[in-house]
Amino acid sequence: MANIASAKKRARQAEHRRAHNAGQRTELRSAIKNVKKAIAAGDKKAAQAQFQVSQSRIDSIADKRIVHKNTVSRQKSRLAAAIKAMA
Numbered sequence: 001m002a003n004i005a006s007a008k009k010r011a012r013q014a015e016h017r018r019a020h021n022a023g024q025r026t027e028l029r030s031a032i033k034n035v036k037k038a039i040a041a042g043d044k045k046a047a048q049a050q051f052q053v054s055q056s057r058i059d060s061i062a063d064k065r066i067v068h069k070n071t072v073s074r075q076k077s078r079l080a081a082a083i084k085a086m087a
Helices: 005-041 044-063 069-084
Strands: none
Touching (some): 005 069
């Protein structure tokens, strides 16, 4: 445990930041799952609409560097390809 006041403060800040970032990652995963559910349902228009809604949320999380931008880019690309491949 930290003994110096500044170290105690940094520990508090790190815990707060960790909790916030965990929530952001959860939101990212939920946005991706929502698109995957729409794809699984088979309705292309609904899947495209859900993708549009989720895309901005996913991008904003990447901008905050919660996850790497390339990871987000890959996930969005795969979702877009899955929607495009729908009949």
